[in-house]
Amino acid sequence: MGVGGRFGARESCGTARGVLQRVLDAxxxxxxxxxxxxxxxxxxxxxxxxxxxxxxxxxxxxxxxxxxxxxxxxxxxxxxxxxxxxxxxxxxxxxxxxxxxxxxxxxxxxxxxxxLEKQPHxxxxxxxxxxxxxxxxxxxxxxxxxxxxxxxxxxxxxxxxxxxxxxxxxxxxxxxxxxxxxxxxxxxxxxxxRDQARPPARPRAEAPALPHGAGLIMVVNSASGSSERALALRAALPLAKIVECEPQALEDELERAASLARVLGVCGGDGTVNAAARIALRHDLPLAVLPGGTLNHFAYDLGVEDVRGLARALERGDAVRVDVGMFSTEQRRGIFLNTCSLGVYPELVRERERWAGRIGGWPAGLLSAVRVLRADRHPLEARFQGRTHPLWLLFAGNGTYHRMGVMSGRRTDLADGQLDVRVVHGGRWPAVRLLSAALAGPLTRSPAHAAVQVPHLHMEHVSPGTLLAYDGEVTHVRGAVTLRKLPRALTVYRPMP
Known part of the structure; x- marks a missing residue:
């Protein structure tokens, strides 16, 4: 470096020191x-x-x-x-x-x-x-x-x-x-x-605006601990009719409300919302969902969290159309708004329900996971796409689940027309396979698990006594099981951004 270069460097360094000194003095x-x-x-x-x-x-x-x-x-x-x-x-x-x-x-x-009495060191x-x-x-x-x-x-x-x-x-x-x-x-x-992952406000649906809730009948599952929300709803929508009932009377009250209301409302967990959606579809009514149970995945993925947001959507007539999943077997048919699964998960649900009333929801979930994964069992066998597969778990989501950072998956689109199918293959060490599937990305493929998005899925030769879980409810299935989508079949209210 020449003399001029060294001088310029020293001058620049001196200028920087001078600026820093002035900042420190200030x-x-x-x-x-x-x-x-x-x-x-x-x-x-x-x-x-x-x-x-x-x-x-x-x-x-x-x-x-x-x-x-x-x-x-x-x-x-x-x-x-x-x-x-x-x-x-x-x-x-x-x-x-x-x-x-x-x-x-x-x-x-x-x-x-x-x-301060104690100065920091x-x-x-x-x-x-x-x-x-x-x-x-x-x-x-x-x-x-x-x-x-x-x-x-x-x-x-x-x-x-x-x-x-x-x-x-x-x-x-x-x-x-x-x-x-x-x-x-x-x-x-x-x-x-959660606001970063709000589902898109589409497809917009025509739904009646209900000033002060006039025309809404909201059925509240009292067993879900939703009484406080029912009171808040009465204050926000004074002209709405609020009906509280026990779980055993839920279906009858929903049917009665659907025959009288312009809009059917429901307050409870995912199982309660499933029952209301089934009746709303049958009566071709828009549905207003207020989360009030232990699990409220559908309401939260929809973007409804509290009374204030739902009341605003009802008064403005803000609504969207969402997909509905459907399962059909030799014995029965049903719908699911969140997920449908066969294999280990339905056993977890049944075991959790067995213990939840005695020790609480989260402890029951942990206990059921330990008991089910430690049990000596053979994988479920089901035939689909022309081949028989041993499975520990088959999960189908109503819409594609996306991982949010390090968080578990959520749906950002409730009308994408797809079933999000995840399969954990049978084999040794089911707990390890299930854990690896949970930690992997949603579309990861490996010898242990796989994922695919399809509009329908047909399985045959499902073993008698196999459990199927849908939105937290459990039933027995056998023989042929078909899962498919009802695209944009249900109109639901949701607050718009």
């Missing part, structure tokens, strides 16, 4: 200005708030309060906020604090009443508290803008408290907050929000 100047200014009420509040945020305790408490509202969106917002916080905290503590060794501010200009840049606050608030807002707006002022106060108490320079706080926001968006890339 940063210290802002810190000292904050320290010298008296803020009414802040001396009693901000130090306590800063201590409360130690180790994320404040944010775990806020997450618990949000989740206590008992709405699906609020629970997801709380979980996403905590997940974003965890990612931000891990990044700051493993990378951020070790990359820039900036000393903590001198406390000479900070009044004693503001100082880690480096100052960036602020971990600010990163956690911003990550939590951003994570909550990505899932629920309303809850995000409620949490944002608290997050801002925590970030401010770190400068006010003298433990961070303003730049530490700003960079920490930026890293927290980035962590929340990174978490969203790994685990997309």
């Amino acid at each position: 940063d210290r100047g802002v810190f000292e200005t904050v320290a010298r200014r008296h803020w009414p009420g802040a001396d009693a509040l901000l130090p306590r708030l800063s201590r409360a945020a130690d180790h994320g305790v404040l944010w775990f408490a806020v997450a618990g309060a949000i989740a206590a509202s008992r709405t699906p969106r609020a629970r997801r917002a709380a979980l996403r906020g905590v997940g974003s916080l965890a990612l931000a905290s891990a990044t700051i503590n493993t990378v951020g604090k070790r990359s820039v060794r900036r000393a903590r501010p001198l406390l000479d200009v900070v009044p004693l009443v503001r100082r 880690t480096t100052s840049f960036p602020s971990g508290h600010s990163a956690s606050a911003a990550a939590f608030a951003t994570g909550v807002a990505l899932e629920s803008p309303g809850w995000g707006a409620a949490v944002a002022p608290l997050a801002g106060a925590v970030a401010l408290s770190r400068v006010y108490t003298g433990v961070h320079y303003p730049m530490d706080v700003l960079v920490g907050a930026a890293l927290g926001v980035g962590a929340a968006f990174t978490a969203r890339a790994l685990v997309p929000t």
Whole structure:
């Protein structure tokens, strides 16, 4: 390099140092200005708030309060906020604090009443508290803008408290907050929000608008714990008729409602919604679905989560047409809105129902998985596409299921005309085969499992006594089993974006 080149490099380096020094001087100047200014009420509040945020305790408490509202969106917002916080905290503590060794501010200009009892010993840049606050608030807002707006002022106060108490320079706080926001968006890339996977608002359907719910009869399965939602629905749609009934009277009440209503409504889990859809199809009525059971896959994939969204769709007449799956055997016919399966899964469903009333839903699910997968059994044998196949599991989804980041699959289109068929082949080690199929992508093919999208599927020589599960219900089948689609057969209300 020539003299001119070396001189130019030294000049550039000197300029960069000068700019950095001016930034650092301005940063210290802002810190000292904050320290010298008296803020009414802040001396009693901000130090306590800063201590409360130690180790994320404040944010775990806020997450618990949000989740206590008992709405699906609020629970997801709380979980996403905590997940974003965890990612931000891990990044700051493993990378951020070790990359820039900036000393903590001198406390000479900070009044004693503001100082924390225990001063932090880690480096100052960036602020971990600010990163956690911003990550939590951003994570909550990505899932629920309303809850995000409620949490944002608290997050801002925590970030401010770190400068006010003298433990961070303003730049530490700003960079920490930026890293927290980035962590929340990174978490969203790994685990997309439900709004990112909302099914398309098509095909649009003609459906009556029901001002204040006039013309709607909503049948509520009281066994699904939906009484609170029924009360909320009465408040949102005062002219709707709400009928609560026990499971044994559900079919009769749905039939009675269908003969009188302009729109048939149902509140319950997937099994309850299946029964209502079957009756709505028979009477050629649009269906209004309000999730209220343990499993609400159809309602959530449709985009209906709460009373407010459904009420808005009913009053505006916003509706779409969706596909319906149908199975037919030598003994019976039925429909499915979510999934239909043969093999191990129906046994899991039956075993889970056996224990759920005694130990609860999730423990029953774990216990049933252990009991079924440990049992000594022969694979199911079924003949389709001209060949006899030993199977541990045959799953058919009403619509294609897509993996969402690291999350399990969801449907983004409820009118694609396809059955999403997954097969886990028979052989040794069924638990290993089932686990590998669950972890693999939806279209992965291997010696253990395969997947294909087809409009119909016909199986023959199904062994007598074979269980078939559909939308959480279980029945016995034998001989020939046919699965097919009824494209865009059902009109359902859903809130439009």
